[in-house]
Amino acid sequence: MTLALAFLGVVGVAFGVLLPAGLSWGGAFLLLGALFHALAEGPFAGPAQVALVLGGLLALRGKTLWDRPRLRPLGRYLAFLALLLGLFALRSLPHPGGDLPLLLTLFHAGAFLVAYLALSVGVGAGAMCALQDLRLRLAPERAVAAAPLWSLRRLERGYLRVGYVAATLGLASGMAWAFGYFGSPLSPDPKEVSVVLGWLLLTLYFLLDERLRGLLRAGLLLEAYALFLFALLGAPFLGSRHPSGLGF
Structure with missing residues (x-):
């Protein structure tokens, strides 16, 4: 579940570059992924969980700045950081391997x-x-x-x-x-x-x-x-x- 939520979060943040609403959805998915990971492994159990929390919060903050034209470049910067953190979390989480559905x-x-x-x-x-x-x-x-x-x-x-x-x-x-x-x-x-x-x-x-x-x-x-x-x-x-x- 954590892996699926993290992936949805990364996709949402990536879409947020063109559709700002994607930042809200992406940030929410990243934070949900961090929550599921904390429930399964314990709080702050590894760098992936920290990256998910930071990425989710940065994506949500980037969305609020995106709605203010003069601060939109800062919003894009935060969205880019959130995307990097989400990709890092995906790389750090254990993956099942084998065929996908x-x-x-x-x-x-x-x-x-x-x-x-x-x-x-x-x-x-x-x-x-x-x-x-x-x-x-x-x-x-x-x-x-x-x-x-x-x-x-x-x-x-x-x-x-x-x-x-x-x-x-x-x-x-x-x-x-x-x-x-x-x-x-x-x-x-x-x-x-x-x-x-x-x-x-x-x-x-x-x-x-x-x-x-x-x-x-x-x-x-x-x-x-x-x-x-x-x-x-x-x-x-x-x-x-x-x-x-x-x-x-």
């Missing part, structure tokens, strides 16, 4: 299936949108025959959001998978590394959003999608320790 496996594979489908459309529309924007600014007469910018933008935003959420859920469940097999939610496995890097580039894309234009915008999207494709098609040939024979 079938439902988690199906959820993981299904999430990435949706992510790949949505990102294929969203990235294609986003790249076309960036090029169309570049044409409109440099050579407007060449943009007349291309697809309307507003239509491409709608496709890009809708599909990229679905793909990003699905990829986040797939990555989170994959971290649980890695934790069960390797003893750590993050490992130097080529499949996991490429997915994490692709997810970080997508996160950067959403954070910068309107500041990105032209070839830089298209390049960031295509690079993120290339990393996801590498995880699916290339990583299995580099000795990936992914426990299934699937490409997800």
Whole structure:
């Protein structure tokens, strides 16, 4: 139970970077994990319990600061510290090893299936949108025959959001998978590394959003999608320790 609550807490805090309400849920799960650990092992029984308490309190405090615009950078800093403490607690807690439940496996594979489908459309529309924007600014007469910018933008935003959420859920469940097999939610496995890097580039894309234009915008999207494709098609040939024979 402690392990499951700690994992939910880490996922909640990670979501809190984009959805501040996640900090509240993440902090509550981390503190519940610390409570269950204290009931089972005794108070302050190991560094994991201390990390869960500190992480939970920092996440809750970060949420209160996030609601105050001038103190939001401090809230992000506390959220980042809470995430590090939660990951440390996950690494320190004993893990059962062996296969994870079938439902988690199906959820993981299904999430990435949706992510790949949505990102294929969203990235294609986003790249076309960036090029169309570049044409409109440099050579407007060449943009007349291309697809309307507003239509491409709608496709890009809708599909990229679905793909990003699905990829986040797939990555989170994959971290649980890695934790069960390797003893750590993050490992130097080529499949996991490429997915994490692709997810970080997508996160950067959403954070910068309107500041990105032209070839830089298209390049960031295509690079993120290339990393996801590498995880699916290339990583299995580099000795990936992914426990299934699937490409997800």
